[in-house]
Amino acid sequence: MRHVAYHLSEVDEPSTIQEAKSSDHATEWIVATDAECNFMIENKTWKLVELSPGRKAIGCKSVFKLKHDVDGRVQRFKARLIAKGYAQKCGNDYEEIFSPVVRFSSIGLFLAFVVQHDS
Secondary structure: OOOHHHHHHOOOOOOOHHHHHHOOOHHHHHHHHHHHHHHHHHOOOOOOOOOOOOOOOOOEEEEEEEEEOOOOOEEEEEEEEEEOHHHOOEOOOEOOOOOOOOOHHHHHHHHHHHHHOOO
C-alpha cells in the first residue's frame, strides 16, 4: 500500500541501485548514496579486510527512502546500505552471538543507588 505522500510527490522509491541510477531523480539518489558511504567512512563503521580462504562474502543491498515534510512534499532522499545477515550460517560465518541487553533489575538497582546517594 502506498502512502498518500508518494502520490503527492510523484517520486517513486527505487528498489535497486540500478533503478535509482536510471530514475528521473538519479542525481538525488546518487548524492544520498554517496552521503551514506561517506558517513560510514567518517564514523569508521566498517573496515575493509581480506576475506579468509574458503569464506564467502555476505551480500548487501541499498535501501532507498523518501523523507517528506508535513505537507507531503519530498524533503530529502535517503539511502542506506544493509548487510544481508540472514544469509549467514552459525558455525560457518560466525561462532557466537552478542546482543547487549539490559535487565530491568539492573536498571532498578542503578536507580535505587542514585536515589540513595542523592546524585
